[in-house]
Amino acid sequence: DGGITQSPKYLFRKEGQNVTLSCEQNLNHDAMYWYRQDPGQGLRLIYYSQIVNDFQKGDIAEGYSVSREKKESFPLTVTSAQKNPTAFYLCASSTGHGSGANVLTFGAGSRLTVL
């Protein structure tokens, strides 16, 4: 079955360390997204990519970095510059074509905790 795989599901980080969250999709979707979820705040967009080798900052990109070297993969690095990284991170994808009517498909999420 097609879908989005995020790993790891749980991750612990010491302050000052960079960590990378993996996101892989086999849906043949062009567009991929990273969202951060905090209790009571909904989902906030970190980065998105419409096509390979191209990506744009979302609303809360500071302290994060991404790459899009392959259509299937969109890893997110949480750097030491991110002051409050403890959160639930969700990767999503869509066909990205045409109108804004395309549906987002989500992965199961990665929970990052800073010790």
Place this chain on the structure above:
Amino acid sequence: AQSVTQLDSQVPVFEEAPVELRCNYSSSVSVYLFWYVQYPNQGLQLLLKYLSGSTLVKGINGFEAEFNKSQTSFHLRKPSVHISDTAEYFCAVSRGNFNKFYFGSGTKLNVKP
């Protein structure tokens, strides 16, 4: 920028009772509207979407929503809830040539026996 307001952060309801989860959005242009559901420690799943046409949209698990352009609302309803409907529900809006989504803060539905 878009904004999406979910007026209730938590909604407690007894099993088999009806429920309405409210969603209002701000936009002066046409938008596409969505409701997603999230079970604990999982990703989001699409419940239903409004793109155009009939203002009453039916989704999975017996949920429906009504688009009201004059009130800029897209409230989610279910006539009789089950324990298994306990989850967090998110309203979302997108528009334009690329679907950059804007999400509400979520409503936790707690169905009690």
